[in-house]
Amino acid sequence: MSKLSEIRALFEAKLKSSSESFDPRDLERVKSDKYLYRVLEHYDNDVQLAVDMLWEIMVWRKTEKINEITEKTVNIEYVREGLFFPRGRDIDSCLIFIMKSKIYVKGQKNVAELKKVIIYWLERLEREEDGKKITVFFDMDGCGLSNMDIDIVMYMVTLFKNYYPNFVNYIIVFQLPWILSAGFKIVKSILPAKAVEKLKTIGKDKLKEIVAPEQALTCWGGKDDYVFEFIPEKQTESTAKKVTFKENGTHSLGELLSLSTNIVEFKTDGDEISGEFTIKNMDDSAISFKIRTTSPEKYRVRPSSGLLGIGAMQTVIITVQPGFNVSCVNKDRFLVLALQIPKIDISQTELSELWQSSSKSKVDEYRLKCQSSEKEKNTLNHESNSPETDVAVTIKKIHNDFEALNNEVSKLRMYQIVTIFLSAIVVLLSILIYREVGNEDGSCTRI
Incomplete structure (x- = not known):
């Protein structure tokens, strides 16, 4: 039995022994080899963990009524203002999902409604990209403390970690101000090692390593002069088919x-x-x-x-x-x-x-x-049996810089000692000269 068949069999057995019932549209996912493969790959081919995740996804989608989140049910004004939108592709041809953080001001929006907007976009992108990975792009350029809401960022990370399997290619944090770096350190601390590898904190000088200039917005230093304008999702027959995912035996x-x-x-x-x-x-x-x-x-x-x-x-x-x-x-x-x-x-x-x-x-x-x-x-790596890691290289560089600084301080101390010694000699000579002149003056007076 293949691992995908094993996942499907274990899930169906659990469903039969449970009183839980799920939305038929969500159960279509279990019929899709492609979707099950995403779940399996999310947990590095661990069948039991994949089954557990699949079950949790079904429970979450039912509890949160995910299939009812549409353009008609979300706060459309939140959608139209352009806090979240997709644009461009990364070096792996994965769609970029952007959070324009400067637009967000903490405390000015209903958080529950904003979370629905995030889900709306993820559901739409999953349909439009047919499950292919996306790159999440936190545009932090020009942001201050009022633009940073760690709860929203953590919520997005949780969605990808628990409910959208193997859906993220990179997580890009762009132009992060130093004053907000502590917030993303917290986010990084809860990510699994596999996800940390996908997290990239970069500036304009390094962006081209992830996003080609032709795919990057002009405000990032790229060549795309796109200005966000919300375009409703096309509700076509093909879109409807993607909602249910494709069953076995058909091309996907x-x-x-x-x-x-x-x-x-x-x-x-x-x-x-x-x-x-x-x-x-x-x-x-x-x-x-x-x-x-x-x-x-x-x-x-x-x-x-x-x-x-x-x-x-x-x-x-x-x-x-x-x-x-x-x-x-x-x-x-x-x-x-x-x-x-x-x-x-x-x-x-x-x-x-x-x-x-x-x-x-x-x-x-x-x-x-x-x-x-x-x-x-x-x-x-210079034919070394134990090549240095980036961390080791950084530590070595810091150590070398410290030694150089320490040498400079030692030299400065030496210069200070020499200066004090020379100053003392000058003072001593001045005293001797003064006394000599005084003696000569005294002699003249007595005559």
Whole structure:
């Protein structure tokens, strides 16, 4: 029995033995392999923890009447003012969900209504992104103490931790004033280690490492001059289908291809640095695929696109261009796009038209991270058996700075001692000279 089937069986057994009843729309989630996989991945493949989380999600959604939170039931003025809104994508093509913290002033809003607005956006984004991860962006630029409500931030963190499984790619804290840093230290302290890795506190100078300039707002130093304007969610038939999630046996994102890995490991062979992975068509129709990267200038990808018949496999080889070393790959990402096509011998013109006309919901996306091999990591760390961590490097730097400061203080003390000694000599000489002059004056008087 697969882990997903085990989760489903354990949940159904618990439901039968319980007097609890849940909204049928929520129970549709249990039928979705994709949703169960999100829950399982949230707890690092621990089946029992995944079952417990799934149950808690159902209880919470029923208790809070989550399915009834819509544009008609939330405080629409809170929505329209732009405290929360989605815009742009990060380096992994994940949608950015922004909290414009400067708009918020503590004590001026009904907190219960504001929490419903947060849920409204998360539910909407989950539908529109079909469960793909989002990046949460706390824009703290220009904020003061009155703009910081730790309860709201903690509430958002709790939602992602307990009720929206594997839904966060990064948590970005942007332009955090030092006076508010203590608040986010509290937030960081309650996050599990896995989540702490996703939390990034950055300024304008480092933003491009997470968000490309073309995707960043101009107020962040980017090129997107977007001004928020609320646009109601499109209530179409396709949207309604997404609400219930897709049942087994129908196509949903993540099912077209099977990838041999989700991390491309790069190795050096002579003068060439390269990595590879294999993709396999898991669908019952032909597939067209494309491969994109966050740094196209660095890599040669062969093949960068192609066609796969039913059950066919393709090894993709990625070579680092001359002039770049293996240490530059770790922050880069690759994106594999897949689309169903009617036949394997499709013409290039027909294929181009299919890609151009296909809606986002029909295109599968698979993200791959990059890393250098263990051998390369050891080389990059000066062939040390126990390479220093960032914390160790920071501590060493502080220690060196302290030693340098201590040396400067010692020198200053020495200069002070020398100065006092010289001053004493000057005073002593002055006294001797005065006495000598006095003696000479006395002699003159007596004559």
